[in-house]
Amino acid sequence: MEALNIQFAPETGTEEEWNEAYARLADYFRAYNLHNRIRRTQLILETLRKAAEAHAKDPGRAPTAHAIEQARLMLLEWFGRIYSDMNLSEAQLEATGRLGFHLAGGPVRWPQFFLDEENMPEDMGEAMRSALRTSGPGMQVSKMTPRDIDLGLIPDVAEDTFDRLGRHPILRYSVLLLIIFGVLGYLYSLFA
Amino acid sequence: MSAPIGSQTANIAMTAGMPPKRISRTRRATFFSLVGLGTIVGAWLSFIFLSENGMRLSEWALLLVFIPLYYQLNVGFWTALFGVWLMNRSKPDPLDLWLTLSVDDHEQPIEASTAIIMPVFNEDVTRVYEGLRSIYLSLEATGQSANFDFFILSDSDKASQWIEEETAWLELCRQLQAFGRIFYRKRRKPINRKSGNVSDFCRRWGKRYRYMVVLDADSLMSGALLTSMVRIMEKNPGIGIIQTFPKQIAADTLLGRVMQYAQALYGPPFMAGLDYWQCGEANFWGHNAILRLAPFIEHCALPPLPANAPFGGHILSHDFVEAALMRKAGYAVRLLPTTRGSYEEGPPTLVDMLKRDRRWCQGNIQHLWLVFAKGWHPMSRVNFIHGILSYVSSLLWFLFLALATFLAATPTPHGDPQAVLAEEILLGLTAMLIFLPKTVILLDEVITGRMFKPLKLRLLTFVSSVLDTVVFTLMAPVLMVFHSRFVIYTVIGRSVNWVTQRRKTDGGLNWAEILITFSSVTLLGIAWATLGWFVSKAFLIWISPILFSLVVSVLVAALVSGSRSGRRFGLFLTPEEHEPPTVLKTMQENLEEIKDRIQLAPELERHYGLLQVCLDPYVNGLHVSLLRRRRTIDVSRSYLDRIGHRLITEGPQALNAQELKALMHDTDTVTNLHYRLWSAADHELAPFWATAIRQYNLASTSPFAHTLASREVPAA
Numbered sequence: 003m004e005a006l007n008i009q010f011a012p013e014t015g016t017e018e019e020w021n022e023a024y025a026r027l028a029d030y031f032r033a034y035n036l037h038n039r040i041r042r043t044q045l046i047l048e049t050l051r052k053a054a055e056a057h058a059k060d061p062g063r064a065p066t067a068h069a070i071e072q073a074r075l076m077l078l079e080w081f082g083r084i085y086s087d088m089n090l091s092e093a094q095l096e097a098t099g100r101l102g103f104h105l106a107g108g109p110v111r112w113p114q115f116f117l118d119e120e121n122m123p124e125d126m127g128e129a130m131r132s133a134l135r136t137s138g139p140g141m142q143v144s145k146m147t148p149r150d151i152d153l154g155l156i157p158d159v160a161e162d163t164f165d166r167l168g169r170h171p172i173l174r175y176s177v178l179l180l181i182i183f184g185v186l187g188y189l190y191s192l193f194a
Numbered sequence: 195m196s197a198p199i200g201s202q203t204a205n206i207a208m209t210a211g212m213p214p215k216r217i218s219r220t221r222r223a224t225f226f227s228l229v230g231l232g233t234i235v236g237a238w239l240s241f242i243f244l245s246e247n248g249m250r251l252s253e254w255a256l257l258l259v260f261i262p263l264y265y266q267l268n269v270g271f272w273t274a275l276f277g278v279w280l281m282n283r284s285k286p287d288p289l290d291l292w293l294t295l296s297v298d299d300h301e302q303p304i305e306a307s308t309a310i311i312m313p314v315f316n317e318d319v320t321r322v323y324e325g326l327r328s329i330y331l332s333l334e335a336t337g338q339s340a341n342f343d344f345f346i347l348s349d350s351d352k353a354s355q356w357i358e359e360e361t362a363w364l365e366l367c368r369q370l371q372a373f374g375r376i377f378y379r380k381r382r383k384p385i386n387r388k389s390g391n392v393s394d395f396c397r398r399w400g401k402r403y404r405y406m407v408v409l410d411a412d413s414l415m416s417g418a419l420l421t422s423m424v425r426i427m428e429k430n431p432g433i434g435i436i437q438t439f440p441k442q443i444a445a446d447t448l449l450g451r452v453m454q455y456a457q458a459l460y461g462p463p464f465m466a467g468l469d470y471w472q473c474g475e476a477n478f479w480g481h482n483a484i485l486r487l488a489p490f491i492e493h494c495a496l497p498p499l500p501a502n503a504p505f506g507g508h509i510l511s512h513d514f515v516e517a518a519l520m521r522k523a524g525y526a527v528r529l530l531p532t533t534r535g536s537y538e539e540g541p542p543t544l545v546d547m548l549k550r551d552r553r554w555c556q557g558n559i560q561h562l563w564l565v566f567a568k569g570w571h572p573m574s575r576v577n578f579i580h581g582i583l584s585y586v587s588s589l590l591w592f593l594f595l596a597l598a599t600f601l602a603a604t605p606t607p608h609g610d611p612q613a614v615l616a617e618e619i620l621l622g623l624t625a626m627l628i629f630l631p632k633t634v635i636l637l638d639e640v641i642t643g644r645m646f647k648p649l650k651l652r653l654l655t656f657v658s659s660v661l662d663t664v665v666f667t668l669m670a671p672v673l674m675v676f677h678s679r680f681v682i683y684t685v686i687g688r689s690v691n692w693v694t695q696r697r698k699t700d701g702g703l704n705w706a707e708i709l710i711t712f713s714s715v716t717l718l719g720i721a722w723a724t725l726g727w728f729v730s731k732a733f734l735i736w737i738s739p740i741l742f743s744l745v746v747s748v749l750v751a752a753l754v755s756g757s758r759s760g761r762r763f764g765l766f767l768t769p770e771e772h773e774p775p776t777v778l779k780t781m782q783e784n785l786e787e788i789k790d791r792i793q794l795a796p797e798l799e800r801h802y803g804l805l806q807v808c809l810d811p812y813v814n815g816l817h818v819s820l821l822r823r824r825r826t827i828d829v830s831r832s833y834l835d836r837i838g839h840r841l842i843t844e845g846p847q848a849l850n851a852q853e854l855k856a857l858m859h860d861t862d863t864v865t866n867l868h869y870r871l872w873s874a875a876d877h878e879l880a881p882f883w884a885t886a887i888r889q890y891n892l893a894s895t896s897p898f899a900h901t902l903a904s905r906e907v908p909a910a
């Protein structure tokens with residue numbers, strides 16, 4: 003690990019903007035569960051310096067945006083080296099790398115080597131590579147095709163009726179009303 | 195073994211597990227003779243009473259609805275009595291599946307591969323995974339878990355829920371060191387609901403396993419029972435499905451506790467009775483059961499029914515049909531009488547129970563199509579009819595009461611001593627059919643102490659049983675009204691939505707929900723009582739217990755849905771509450787731990803999964819890793835960019851469930867959202883995200899531990 007150099011003097015952007023970028027980067031690296039504060043501070047400063055260079059070339063974007071972009075590029079480069087033999091797309095590489103670091107216990111076991119390409123222990127890379135996960139075992143596809151059930155004559159008649167009633171809500175409610183009025187008529191005839 | 199579908203019921207070889215025809219026939223002949231005799235006697239007595247002055251049309255109608263109701267009463271009565279007899283006779287039941295296992299069998303290693311699957315749909319993630327953890331640990335403790343794999347099969351359609359399921363899966367696997375043993379699969383489209391979910395599993399991985407244990411999201415099973423079930427299947431190749439008796443657990447409302455108490459007390463004799471006459475043609479209840487996968491895949495795929503929902507379309511109550519198809523293929527479907535090891539949770543409130551019944555009602559009514567289909571075993575038809583009758587009987591009971599009201603309004607003199615005697619005998623018989631099974635079961639418990647040995651607990655059981663009769667008497671007329679309504683809704687074409695079943699109350703009563711749901715029942719009760727007052731005072735007294743229940747239905751619903759359940763007095767106590775089995779104790783301890791976790795602001799908690807996948811680098815990585823990559827066309831890319839921008843600037847509440855789901859299905863979008871959110875200045879973010887970024891790192895030491903207890907398994 004290099005000695006911590008806290009020298010940071012961006013040519014562009016305001017102090018307030020860079021403070022905001024610093025705070026965001028601090029939150030971002032904390033989200034990686036890096037509890038090693040020295041390494042976190044190192045990373046923040048390293049990222050901010052790269053962001054300051056990028057901001058000098060493109061001052062239209064906020065320093066925070068540059069800072070996170072630089073962090074992403076650093077991650078991609080680091081993961082790219084660890085998973086160089088795996089032919090992963092960019093999105094897969096990022097996802098696999100982050101997950102691999104977590105599952106390998108990186109935040110606890112090797113926090114000081116996070117994003118460190120040169121000093122990374124061999125077993126750390128190996129642990130990250132072997133931590134690839136899938137959500138299911140290898141498929142063994144089978145056919146599960148429904149077989150027709152011979153429902154007989156009654157369902158045929160019923161199906162036609164239901165289809166007809168289903169297509170015509172007025173008809174459906176007419177049938178219902180007819181039944182209700184039939185019952186009421188019968189009751190009336192009994193009491194009358 | 196199997197015969198082609200569509201042919202006559204398969205010619206079954208006498209393979210192990212299929213009860214001998216001689217025994218099945220004798221048992222059914224005995225059982226249905228007694229049921230038939232009871233029904234005929236009841237119908238005859240009713241006819242004698244009604245026909246004293248000749249039969250009017252309304253009296254014929256009354257007799258017509260009376261017969262199936264009386265049949266159903268007789269079935270329950272004789273099932274319970276046969277069950278009590280089976281449980282008490284000294285000679286072991288020759289069909290008892292437990293007897294197929296010798297002492298040595300329990301020592302043999304299990305070589306058959308078994309998948310334990312849990313289909314979930316927007317369920318409480320913590321409950322699902324803690325339940326699964328308890329089952330897993332219980333199975334590990336048997337030393338026979340090597341050939342068991344677990345699958346969480348998700349159809350959840352809420353984005354946050356989906357992410358929480360993924361994170362809980364990863365954390366559980368990490369804590370248990372169970373990668374490669376516990377799997378998670380999320381379907382993009384939940385075609386054909388739960389049965390489609392299970393079929394999808396069978397198509398993808400079915401060939402890998404000999405057996406499949408189906409669990410519900412609230413199921414809990416002990417390792418000992420799971421291994422025994424596999425062993426029984428191994429020893430009985432003629433069995434296609436073994437259904438256990440899932441006992442209700444973990445209730446904290448009066449309704450839940452009364453239901454679980456009643457199930458614990460009356461359930462085992464009813465199960466034994468069912469097993470007595472169902473033999474090899476029992477039913478499958480959809481969960482807490484083991485299935486032989488090869489015949490299930492080959493024969494039990496469900497075709498859609500004719501016509502559209504609710505009567506036709508996709509089969510809702512798939513389990514009965516799968517059991518019938520399995521039997522049709524020549525395999526036995528058996529009940530396994532159990533008192534320990536198989537558990538589930540019930541609905542906590544009356545409203546939740548009715549919501550569940552609405553679904554079940556529609557599912558059972560659909561079976562009308564299948565009753566007359568060709569090729570079923572006759573008992574499968576009987577099972578369909580009983581399922582239909584369990585809901586239609588409510589409508590029949592309602593009609594019976596309506597017709598009785600009408601007859602009271604148009605009375606004919608009943609002076610013939612023979613008719614009066616018939617009426618009195620009928621009343622006595624009916625009371626016996628209703629109350630004798632409960633009395634016999636209760637006496638059996640008080641004498642034998644099957645549930646509890648200490649005398650004090652047996653006496654409390656006696657008191658609880660009297661009280662549960664009061665609760666069920668108050669609820670039965672209310673259920674009658676709702677079930678009748680459900681049957682009518684189904685017939686006139688009002689379908690139900692697939693909703694998540696609530697298993698716990700959020701604390702406190704939802705009075706608005708109760709009033710909206712039950713005030714119409716109260717009004718019906720008042721109107722009916724007023725009508726009865728004018729029609730006949732004597733009739734009003736006769737029907738008053740039912741009308742009283744209807745009038746006070748709002749209060750009854752509030753009472754049973756509340757948390758005052760008599761527990762501190764030792765009422766409605768079940769063996770599982772008194773001495774929780776290990777599998778339940780483990781789960782409850784872990785659920786208690788989770789209650790103490792740090793909570794974020796309610797708005798953040800509501801969208802916690804979404805918040806995590808967007809902000810947390812590891813959760814984001816996990817989600818993208820589990821997504822299948824699909825080519826995104828330009829149109830959808832611009833659509834996804836647009837809603838992604840809205841998510842960032844307006845917050846998740848501005849997007850509907852479909853939009854959130856669309857975002858979560860695209861790998862590039864999910865990856866980009868992560869960086870776009872972290873890159874944005876505070877003023878560019880919706881307040882939700884600005885707060886989330888500030889608070890996220892405070893919530894938990896591990897991004898994956900928010901929904902699970904922290905119980906690391908020490909490394910071997």
